[in-house]
Amino acid sequence: MKNKTQPTSKELVMQETDIIVSKTDTKGRLTYGNEKFIEFSGFAEADLLGQQHNIVRHPDMPxxxxxxxxxxxxxxxxxFAYVKNMSKDGSFYWVMANVTPDYDASGKIVxxxxxxxxxxxxxxxxxxxxYRQMLEAEKQAGARDACDASLNLLTQILQEKGMTYEQFILSV
Ligand SMILES: Cc1cc2nc3c(=O)[nH]c(=O)nc-3n(C[C@H](O)[C@H](O)[C@H](O)COP(=O)(O)O)c2cc1C
Structure with missing residues (x-):
């Protein structure tokens, strides 16, 4: 289920002590969200679990x-990634996410x-x-080539800075 709500200019700001946690299966379907995740998403827990994680996707994200x-x-x-997410009512909130695989005892990603x-x-x-520049590159390239176009732009910007993606993300 995609969030079809129109985005608004209302921002929800995370406190420094807030931690928003979610877990998914291998297909990106939500299997868990902590209380902060539920609060910021604006949805009830029952409306989140089993849904694709793009339920909080903001259209401004490349x-x-x-x-x-x-x-x-x-x-x-x-x-590590900076992500602009959207709540059920169209508000937005910025997060710095650390996304990691979860393995079973045999070393398989679960x-x-x-x-x-x-x-x-x-x-x-x-x-x-x-992200505005990346989104613009995606619009110009069209749907089929969108990801290549914005990732090429990102690579070019990182090369100019002489930084890896992770160095850049952790430096801003
Ligand atoms: C553990 C995990 C957390 C994710 N968190 C977010 C998130 O906070 N916001 C988001 O838009 N996508 C998140 N995603 C990515 C979504 O699965 C999805 O790729 C993205 O929303 C783009 O969806 P779309 O291609 O259907 O537009 C996460 C994926 C995983 C595996």
Missing amino acids: RGIFKFLWDNISQGKEL GYFSVRRAVSRSAIQTIDNL
């Missing part, structure tokens, strides 16, 4: 970021975890600006 996320975690690599913390105002400004 698709390339999610492709990058899935490419990494499905290969067993953790990933799902994923995301632990999210608050983002500083200056980091939001930097990332919002980056």
